[in-house]
Amino acid sequence: MTAQQSAERIYYILKDALTQQAEVRKRAEKALRDAEEKEDYFASLAAIATAPNDQAESQSTISTQISVWISYIARSDFPNDWPNILSDLVQASKKEDGSVVLHALVTLDMVLKQLASRRLIPHRRALYRVAPMVFSELHNQFCNSLNILLQNAAPEEQLKMHFDVLVRCMKSFRRLINYGCENPADIAQLPSVMSKIVEYPDVFMRGATIGTEFQIRLSHLASKLVRVMHEGHPVQFQAYLPTFLKLYYDTIISYTPGVSHDRTCYQAALFLKNVAQCPSYRINSTTIAQFKAAPNLNPKPQGQASADTCRDIVLLFFDDDRTDLLIEAMITKIFVLTKREVETWAADPESLILDEDAAEWGAQSLRHECEELFKMLLIRDKPRIVPKILKLAEAVSKDKPLMLDACYRAVGRAVYDIQGAFDFEVWLNGHLGAILQSDYSDNLGERIIQARTAWLVAQFAEQLTRDSRRVINPLLVRLVTFMERDLVVALTAAKAIQTLAEDLGFHAGDFAAHLHVCLENCFRLMTKCDAFETKRDILGTVTCLVERCLPQHVAGEVELIATALPQMWENTGVISEHTNERLMEKRDLEGGLDVSGLHEKSSGGEVLLRTSIVGLLTALMRKVGAVCVQVERMNRMVIAVLQFSLDMSKEGGGLYLVEEGCELWSALIAASTKYTKEVRMLFPMTERILGVDFDNLREVFRVMESYALLGGDEFMNEFGDALKSILMRALGAVKDRGCLAAADILNSMLIRFPGQGVRYMAEILRDMLAKVFAKRESQVVSCAFVGLLARAVLTNIEEFETLVLERDESKCVDLMDCLVENLDAMYGLAIRKRTVACLCMVMRRYWASEAIRMRFGAVASVIVQVVRQEENAGKRDGAGGEGGKEFCAAGCQVRGGG
Known part of the structure; x- marks a missing residue:
């Protein structure tokens, strides 16, 4: 071939x-x-x-x-x-x-x-x-x-x-x-x-000027090439540093909204930002004042490459004039809302808000990189630049709202960098307070400034005094009522309320008078929104207020929440009439729009909204659970949500809601005072959840423990066999954390059922004893198992001897050896005291045995060890070591019994 x-x-x-x-x-x-x-x-x-x-x-x-x-x-x-x-x-x-x-x-x-x-x-x-x-x-x-x-x-x-x-x-x-x-x-x-890149800027540097598709693409690739070379070899880039600093600086300065190519200008801003914060240059090793005072600074780019030379090049390039001009260009050209964003304000306000949120989380965009570059330049010469920014903002007239919005955006983005150089309270008591107090305006520019002011208040939440918050809270709540005419203002105000509530300076008592109105407005606002992400964010505000306000204030809002949530839960995945109208208009304008399968595409948002609803119910149950279980509508809502969230079939939501559902379930059981039929019917879900996998084992175990404590004998009679089966299967198949969780449940049950606990769990205790004897478990699991066996002995030694040890003296001897061996590794004095008490009880009961008497020395040694620990703890707590005397007495009883 x-x-x-x-x-x-x-x-x-x-x-x-x-x-x-x-x-x-x-x-x-x-x-x-x-x-x-x-x-x-x-x-x-x-x-x-x-x-x-x-x-x-x-x-x-x-x-x-x-x-x-x-x-x-x-x-x-x-x-x-x-x-x-x-x-x-x-x-x-x-x-x-x-x-x-x-x-x-x-x-x-x-x-x-x-x-x-x-x-x-x-x-x-x-x-x-x-x-x-x-x-x-x-x-x-x-x-x-x-x-x-x-x-x-x-x-x-x-x-x-x-x-x-x-x-x-x-x-x-x-x-x-x-x-x-x-x-x-x-x-x-x-x-x-x-x-070649420098020689032919018309081919490789067309970011700030319009060009053909080919030119723009080559410019983008050239920018990435330059940026990658600088990132990989910053010191060796010294020879090219002044040239490309100038080229990309001019690109940003020459930027024209709507004309320049954002993608290539983004690379230029990213390059300037990377140079300004390059760790290899050690730019922060000297202050601007020290650098300006240094004599005869004239670095030669063509000389031997060094980090100090690169640093001097960068600091010389970003002199006062260039820095001021660059900051002004970014604020007046890039921070300003674009024509498309202004049109989106009325046409699709939720999209505008979501894009703004994405920018805060670092979305790749020209504006975001320029904001980062702005902060880098600001922090390097804060005493000089901050007054200029504030002066620029104060000099903008009211008839230029987009420019004023850009100035406020710059101040808000640099909130952490201008601390100490700017008193926000002065603005708040002046023109910002007047903007928040103003009524709804038909002028879009005024509404843009009103929304930006609410956003700015949220950015400076940490610096607000309590008196300022008392004034701001009702103003923000009032802005949410603008939802009928401007959704952006209402959504921005709702987000600001959440930010203020999350801050450590939030005082629940001061907000109590506005809580009911705020929650009402938030639920009304949700009916005006179509995007699942927006509704989720509003529910985040409601959840935050529930968690941060006082229980006595939240209790009065349970009826309101119980009225709003059921309809919202049922409507997840349903398209609102407003959305249908917008889709039909878009279809008519575009000459055809396929909306089939929209329900399928919305499943991701549907999951987000349902998760948020479950989170709100969990927060409410933890805060005022006793009130929730008494409100029939809320109780039905929680049960219905749990039935869906814990259903592991294809029709249910268990595949994505089971973790949140288990948290809500645990909160419900903890708040319940009666073992009702509705609560009882949910327990079989535990077997179905663990039948899929053990990912939620610890959450399910907490629920099972709560059931045992709530239901008592009635629960054990009905589900005792199922509980034992689950624990037996888990102990043989899960890792250390699962075994420890199972041990916690058994410990609680022995405390809850002192008379029948050992009999209920005899099979599990025998299996545990065999695992301890085999020494196949880790040290931490062995200690937990031994501590649990000690608890069982102290609870009912007769049943333990009959059902677990099966009256086998050799097992009793092996158990004593395991108790002594694991004592040193046990964490906490309480479990050690329990183990020593168990040893004393077993020795006293089996003193006639030669093998038991031979272990008296080892037992006495650990008794002395724990007694000393108890005495030291007593001295630290001022108790005088009384516990140590009790253990000494226990040891004497053992020997005296012999």
Whole structure:
């Protein structure tokens, strides 16, 4: 078989291995394993990677999948079994056939991506050795294609091909710089690539100015290349640092909303932020004042690279004038609400709020990176910059609400950085207080400022005094009532109320007068919202108020919550009329919109909302459970929610609500004073939950313990066998934490049922005793089991002797040995005292036994040990060691009994 025939054979095997037909795929995988044993296997793969056989287009699905397959093989076999893969791909990229060139470059990029993911030092060094060669060859391709594009010296189809070559080369450059070299100086062609980026800003720096799709994409790739090089080699980047600082600074300064390309400007802002906070430069090692006072600072970028020189370059670049101009540009151009956001304010307010929340959590966006850059610059020269920001905000006239909103946003984002340099109370007692007190306005600009003011109050929650909170609380509650005409203002106010309630400065008594109105407004607000995420956030506000307010105040709101939640629970997953109207309008405008399957798509939000409802009920039960169980409507609601949340079938919500459901269940049992029929009917759910897995074992065990304490003999008579079965199965199949949880339940039951506890749990105690004797459990589990056995002996030694030890004297001797061995490892004085008391009782009962008497010395030793611990604890507590005397008496009784 010739080399070409072998390559074609491997190619078609690979195609079959990628098919959806299982039988064909299995045959192909077997054939591929057989082919791996042949000598020409890698040569055939190289031929496929460099000559894509019958593919008409280099980007076809089969071609791309085969490139991915080859990259995974190269990851495991380079360089030992397949050392020539990179050189073969580089040579193939020089051919005249454009489809072959692109396919080779695509495969090369994927291979480099896989090789870059290897972290072992030998693998890294293997890539270091070949990276300069690969970079050099790609550099030639890069320069050739760039010249053709600049001269426009080819037909349109070939120009597109050369653009694709540029894209692939720049992606490979990025991987080689980041992962293929220890020092950028090892790559001789790197300065040439960087100079090309600087030399042709119309091609590679089009972020702030409009350009073609090709120019914007190349600009984005160039920005990522520069940023990756700086992140990977910050000190070696010294020669390029002044140039790219200036280029990307100008990009942000020249930004024009609606014209500039946000994605590329985002890379520019990210680069400036990374430089400003680069740990290698140790910029924080000197203050701005010290740096300005230093004489004759004129670092030379072309000199020997050093972190100190880079630091001086950065500090010299961000002088007062540049910093002020950059901050002003970011506030006036990037922090300002865009035209699309202003339109969204009325058309889709919930989306606007969700986008704002996403920005707070670090969503990748130009505005977020500029906010981070703004904070970095601010904290470096806070005494000088903060007054300028405040002056800028105070100088903005009321007829420019978007600019004022941007200034307030800047102040709010830098809240932690301007502490000590700004008194928020002055603003609050002045123009901000007037804004909060103003009535609803038909002017959108005024409503934007009102919403931003509520947001700003939440940002400065930690700095608010109690007197200020007393004034602000009713104003925020009033803003929630604007829901009928401006949903953004209402939602922002609700979020601000939650933030103030979560803060340590919250005083429940001061908010009590507004609690009822606030909860009413929140539930009304939910009826105006469509997005599940928005409803979840509003429920978060309600839950926070329930948790933070006093029980006597929350108790009066149980009826209100019980009225609102059932309908809300039933409506999860149902589209509101308002949503239907908006969907119909959108369908008419867009000429057709498929809304089928909307219910299926909303299942994620449905889960969020149901989880929030369960969380609210749990908080309410923990706060005022005794009141909740007495309110019939609330009690029915909780039972219905539990039946759904604990149902592990496909129709129920147990697959995603079982953890929250168990917490609510535990809170319900803890608050109940009667063992009712509804509560009793829920217990079989424990077996179904643990029948799926043991992920919620501890939560279920807590519920079972609560049932035993609440139901008493009635519960044990009905579910005692089921309880024993669950505990037996868990003790033999779970890890230490599960065993400890089971031991806690048994301990509680022995306390709750002193007369029948040992008889109820005799089978489990025998199994526990066998595990202790076998010494297969961990030390912590053995100590817990031994402590529990000691409890059982002290509870009813006659039944323990008959049902557990089975009147076997040898087991009694082994039990004493285990008690003595595990005493030192027991945590806590109480369990040690219980163990010593058990030893005394057993010795006294079996003193006639020779084997028992032989262990008196060991028992006396541990008695003395625990007595001393008890006396020391008594001295610390001022009790005078009375407990020690009692144990001494117990020891004497043992010997006297003999």
